[in-house]
Amino acid sequence: MGAFYLAIAEHGKVGNIRHMGATGQPAGQTRHMHVTREHLVGISGDLTALTAPEARDLLVRRQISATELAHAVLGQIERTETQVRSFITVTADEALAQAHAADLALSGSDPGATPPLTGIPIALKDLFCTTGVQTTAGSRILQGFIPPYDATVVARLRAAGAVFVGKANMDEFAMGSSTENSGYHPTHNPWDTSRVPGGSSGGSAAAVSAGQALLSLGTDTGGSIRQPASLCSVTGLKPTYGRVSRYGVVAFASSLDQVGPFSIGVEGSAMVLQAIAGADPMDATTAPVAVPDYRSTIRDGVKGLRIGVPAEYFTAGMEPDVERLVREAIQTLQGLGASVHPVSLPYSEHGLATYYIIAPAEASSNLSRYNGIKYGLAALDEVDMTKAMDATRQRGFGNEPKRRIMLGTYALSSGYYDAYYRKAQQVRTLIKADFDNAFASVDVIASPVSPTVAFKMGARIDDPLAMYLSDVCTIPVNVAGLPGISVPCGFDHQGLPVGLQLIGKAFDEATLFRAAFAYEGATSFHRQRPPLARSEASANQAPHA
Amino acid sequence: MTATHHAGTSPATDYEVVIGLEVHAQVVTESKMFCSCSSRYSGAPPNTLVCPVCLGMPGSLPVMNRTAVEATIITALALNCEIPEFSKFDRKNYNYPDLMKGYQISQFDLPFSQAGWLEFDDPANPGQMRRAGITRVHLEEDTATLKHVRDSSGETYSLMDVNRAGVPLMEIVGDPDLRTADEAGSYLRALRQILRYLGVSTANMDEGAFRCDANVSLRPRGQAEYGAKVEVKNMNSFRSVVRAIEFEIVRQRDILDAGGRIVQETRGWVDDRAITVTQRSKEAAHDYRYFPEPDLPPIVTPATEVARLRSLLPELPDAKRHRFADAYGMTADIADTLTQTRALAEYFEQTAHLSGNARAAANWITRDVLRILGNTGAEIDQILLTPAHLADLIKLLDTGTISVRTAPEVLEEAVSTGSMPHEIVQKRGLGQVSDTNALTTAVADAIASNPKAVADYRAGKATAMGFLVGAVMKATRGKGNPGLVNELLKQQLDG
Numbered sequence A: 001m002g003a004f005y006l007a008i009a010e011h012g013k014v015g016n017i018r019h020m021g022a023t024g025q026p027a028g029q030t031r032h033m034h035v036t037r038e039h040l041v042g043i044s045g046d047l048t049a050l051t052a053p054e055a056r057d058l059l060v061r062r063q064i065s066a067t068e069l070a071h072a073v074l075g076q077i078e079r080t081e082t083q084v085r086s087f088i089t090v091t092a093d094e095a096l097a098q099a100h101a102a103d104l105a106l107s108g109s110d111p112g113a114t115p116p117l118t119g120i121p122i123a124l125k126d127l128f129c130t131t132g133v134q135t136t137a138g139s140r141i142l143q144g145f146i147p148p149y150d151a152t153v154v155a156r157l158r159a160a161g162a163v164f165v166g167k168a169n170m171d172e173f174a175m176g177s178s179t180e181n182s183g184y185h186p187t188h189n190p191w192d193t194s195r196v197p198g199g200s201s202g203g204s205a206a207a208v209s210a211g212q213a214l215l216s217l218g219t220d221t222g223g224s225i226r227q228p229a230s231l232c233s234v235t236g237l238k239p240t241y242g243r244v245s246r247y248g249v250v251a252f253a254s255s256l257d258q259v260g261p262f263s264i265g266v267e268g269s270a271m272v273l274q275a276i277a278g279a280d281p282m283d284a285t286t287a288p289v290a291v292p293d294y295r296s297t298i299r300d301g302v303k304g305l306r307i308g309v310p311a312e313y314f315t316a317g318m319e320p321d322v323e324r325l326v327r328e329a330i331q332t333l334q335g336l337g338a339s340v341h342p343v344s345l346p347y348s349e350h351g352l353a354t355y356y357i358i359a360p361a362e363a364s365s366n367l368s369r370y371n372g373i374k375y376g377l378a379a380l381d382e383v384d385m386t387k388a389m390d391a392t393r394q395r396g397f398g399n400e401p402k403r404r405i406m407l408g409t410y411a412l413s414s415g416y417y418d419a420y421y422r423k424a425q426q427v428r429t430l431i432k433a434d435f436d437n438a439f440a441s442v443d444v445i446a447s448p449v450s451p452t453v454a455f456k457m458g459a460r461i462d463d464p465l466a467m468y469l470s471d472v473c474t475i476p477v478n479v480a481g482l483p484g485i486s487v488p489c490g491f492d493h494q495g496l497p498v499g500l501q502l503i504g505k506a507f508d509e510a511t512l513f514r515a516a517f518a519y520e521g522a523t524s525f526h527r528q529r530p531p532l533a534r535s536e537a538s539a540n541q542a543p544h545a
Numbered sequence B: 001m002t003a004t005h006h007a008g009t010s011p012a013t014d015y016e017v018v019i020g021l022e023v024h025a026q027v028v029t030e031s032k033m034f035c036s037c038s039s040r041y042s043g044a045p046p047n048t049l050v051c052p053v054c055l056g057m058p059g060s061l062p063v064m065n066r067t068a069v070e071a072t073i074i075t076a077l078a079l080n081c082e083i084p085e086f087s088k089f090d091r092k093n094y095n096y097p098d099l100m101k102g103y104q105i106s107q108f109d110l111p112f113s114q115a116g117w118l119e120f121d122d123p124a125n126p127g128q129m130r131r132a133g134i135t136r137v138h139l140e141e142d143t144a145t146l147k148h149v150r151d152s153s154g155e156t157y158s159l160m161d162v163n164r165a166g167v168p169l170m171e172i173v174g175d176p177d178l179r180t181a182d183e184a185g186s187y188l189r190a191l192r193q194i195l196r197y198l199g200v201s202t203a204n205m206d207e208g209a210f211r212c213d214a215n216v217s218l219r220p221r222g223q224a225e226y227g228a229k230v231e232v233k234n235m236n237s238f239r240s241v242v243r244a245i246e247f248e249i250v251r252q253r254d255i256l257d258a259g260g261r262i263v264q265e266t267r268g269w270v271d272d273r274a275i276t277v278t279q280r281s282k283e284a285a286h287d288y289r290y291f292p293e294p295d296l297p298p299i300v301t302p303a304t305e306v307a308r309l310r311s312l313l314p315e316l317p318d319a320k321r322h323r324f325a326d327a328y329g330m331t332a333d334i335a336d337t338l339t340q341t342r343a344l345a346e347y348f349e350q351t352a353h354l355s356g357n358a359r360a361a362a363n364w365i366t367r368d369v370l371r372i373l374g375n376t377g378a379e380i381d382q383i384l385l386t387p388a389h390l391a392d393l394i395k396l397l398d399t400g401t402i403s404v405r406t407a408p409e410v411l412e413e414a415v416s417t418g419s420m421p422h423e424i425v426q427k428r429g430l431g432q433v434s435d436t437n438a439l440t441t442a443v444a445d446a447i448a449s450n451p452k453a454v455a456d457y458r459a460g461k462a463t464a465m466g467f468l469v470g471a472v473m474k475a476t477r478g479k480g481n482p483g484l485v486n487e488l489l490k491q492q493l494d495g
C-alpha cells in the first residue's frame, strides 16, 4: 500500500463533499457562476479545465469558491489517480483547510487585493520540503521523512495563497527521464497510460495534464521540467540558474538544479514564477537580479523578435513528426512577426557527456548524507554503526542513484579529477560561450524539447544511455544555466504530444513568456486535454479506489 | 661491531628531524559558519543549537558567515600571508557519523591565504627568534561530537551532539620548518598568543578550541628529500604535543637505525602511556574527492578589502615587546611579561599613562598584580583593581601622600573593595604627615624624651639618628614623611 492510498482512504468522503458546492454563497452569484463557467470552460463546467488566470479571475469575482475548486481537483484525483498515479502523497485535508482560508481572504472587501495564487490548487514535486508533510524525493531512503521546514518556494507559494493538493511522484532524487525510477510506483502519461510521462518531474506534469491540479512545481536539472511538459502537453518552465531559490529542495546536482512551474497555458507559469522568483538569503546562489512583472509584458507579441534555430538540435534520432511540428511552430512564430535566423551551438553535442560527469559528481556528494542516522530509512537490524549506515544506503537507494553515485565518485577520485570533472567544467564554459555568441544576434533560440514523443513504459529502463538521450536537447540549457520553456506544439500521428523549446538569455524569462504566449494564442494545442481528464469520461469510468 | 652494519644503517647516522604542524582553531563568532545558530555551544544542552542547515537536513543550503571569513583573513595577515583575490570553498567528502552532510565544507586549492611566516622564540638560543613558514590559513566547519558509552548492562552505543557541527574552524598549516619538539612548543605558544591578540579564537586547547596535529619525519642530514611522514594526532596540551614529537623522533630513529623503513601513516598519541600507536595506514587513507562547493559562490577579496582588514590588525606581540623595551626602557624580560596578553599590555599602558610613571607601573604589575591574578585565577579584566586604581596608588606614592610602607595595605583594600586608593587613604587616615608644623612638635618631643640618643648623636654615633627617626615615626603611627623627619631632626639637633 503506497502513501497515496492511505491518504485517499482517510479522505474518502471528498467525492461527496464536492457536490455540496460552496457554502454560504448568495444565490444570485451562484446563478451568474454557471454562465461564466460555461463561457470559460465549456458545457461540462469542469473546474479542473480552468487555467490559473481564469481561476484567479473567477475566484476574485466570487464566481467560484476556493473550496469548490479544491473539491474539483481532489475529485479529479480520486477519479483519475489509479490510471495516472501522479502522487506519492495527496494532502486533501491540508488542501481543504488552505482553500477554506483562501475563501475567508476572498470574502473580504477587496478580493482583488488577495495574494495572486489565493485558492489555486498546486501540486508539489515530492522533492520540495513541506512542513509536516512527508517528503521522499521519490526515494525509499527518505520514506517517513517529515521536514520541520518549508522550502523557500513552498513558503512563497503559501504566502501567495496557493492550495497544496499533494506531493507529486518523481524519479528517485530526480534521476531519470520517465518517472519509472520512482522508489514508489511509476506515473503514467495521461495521454496514453501505457507510456511514460517523462521525468524526472513526471508526476507534476501528469497532474496538471490530467486536471489533478491547476498548477504544479517541479525541478529541472537536465530537462526534468521541460521534457515531461512536452510529453504531457503542458507548459513547463526551467528558469535561469539563480532565479529561484533551491533552499529546501532536496539536492540532486547543485550547480544545475532549478525550480520551475507547470501549467495549462503560459500565463499560469508566469504567475508561479512571479511568486517564487527572486533572491533568497537562505540560498547564496540566488542572484540579486530584479524580478520584472511578467504578466505586464506577456501580451506584447513577437513582432521584431529574433529567433535563432540551431541546426545541431535537429539531428539523428529525432522522430520526423517531432521535427516537423517544431519547424511548423517556428513558422507560426515567424508568421506572428518574429524573424528566424540560423545559429550554431557546436559544443552542445558535448552537453550530455559534460552533464553526466558534473551531475553525478555533485550527486555522489549530495546523497552521502542519507545514512539512516538522522531521518528516513534506517537499517536498525545492523548493530555496528558503519554497517548500519552502509545497509541503509544499500536498501534505500534504487539502481539509478547507485549508478550515479558510482559514476560521480569515480569522476571525482584522485587521479581522475583532471580528466573528468575539471575537463567537464572546461567544456561547460565552452557550451556557455556558444550560447553567449548566439545570443549576440538573436533574442530566443527555438528547438525541440525531446527528440521523441512519450515512449512505452519499460522501453528504456534497462538501457540507461537511451534514457539519457531523452534529454539531449534540454541538457545544454542547464549546463549553460539559461532559462528554457516547453510549450505544446501539436500531436504526432499517434496523437501523442510534442513540445517546442524556447531558450532565453540569462534572467530573460519575460521574453520566453512573451514568445510562448504569442505562440499559444495562435494555436489551441495547450487547451486540448487528454481524454481521461475530461469529466464526460468520468461518467463511464468508475474510480477504482 | 661496525663491521656487522650495512652502510647507511649505522647508529652513527646523523638525522635531521622535520616537523610541520597543522593547527585547527575555532573562530570566535556569534553564529556558526553556514547558518544562524549560535556557535557558543559550551555548556549548552546537547542538540539545542541546531537547525536544518547544520543538521545537514535534505535541501538545506549553507550561507557564508562573513565575520568568520574576515577573522581568517586577519589571522592570515598577522601571519604575513598573501591574500589572493579569488578564493572558494570546496567539499571534502568522507563518511563519518559526526559529519552531518557526508562532506565537510573546507578549502582545497584556493584558500583565503598562503605563503606566510611566524616568528617564535628559539628555544636553543634564548633571546633569539626563529622563523617558520605558514603554508596557508583556510576556513572550514567543525563536526558534531560523538560520545561512545557503555551502559550498566555492558551494551555500547554512541551519542551525538550536533551543537558543535558548523562552528567555524580555521586551519593554520605550517611548513615543515621545525627541527625539534621544543621548537614545536615555542611555535605553538607564539601562534596561540597571536590568535588571542587578534581576538579571533580563545585558542584554549583543553576546550577543543585549539587542536594540533604534527607531521614528523626524519632524513639523513644533508639529504634533500623528506623521509616518510607520520601524522601524529590526539594531543590535548602543548606539553603532550612536545612529548608526542619527542617520542616519535626516537621511535623513527630506532627503526631507521635498525635498518627498518618508516611507514607513512597516521598515529595517535596515547597520553597515559606516553606512546603513539597506529591509527590508519597510507593505503587506508581517505580519498577526499575534493571539488568546488556548488552551493557557495566564489569569494572575491579585492585589494581594498585586504587593506581595510590590515588596518584592523592590532599591534602584535613581537612589535609590542620591542616598543615596550624601547619606549619605556624596560628589560626584555619585563617587556615579555607585560606583553603576555594584549589585555595585560593594555593594562600596563593605561596605568603608565594615567600615573605618568611607567617604571612604577611596570613594577607594580609584574610584582603585585600578577601575584593577585595568580592567587585568584582571575583574568586581568576581571579584577576590581583597574589601571585607574593602580595609577591613583602610584600618584599617592609619588606625591609623598603615602609611604612605601602603607602602600601594600592600600592596594589590598583596593583589590578587595574596588575603592579608589585616595579614598581609602582619606577614610582610614593613612595619609603620610608632611606638615612641617605637626612634625616639628613630634621631633621636639623625641629629642626631649631621648637624651641618651641625642648624646650619642652628638658623639658621632650614626645609629642614633635612626633611633630618633624611629621614635618620631612611632609617635606619628608611621605616617611621618621619613625624609622630612630626618631633615627636621638634623635642623633641631645641629641648630
Ligand SMILES: [Zn+2]
Binding pocket: B032, B035, B036, B037, B049, B050, B051, B052, B053, B054, B055, B166
Ligand atoms: Zn544551524
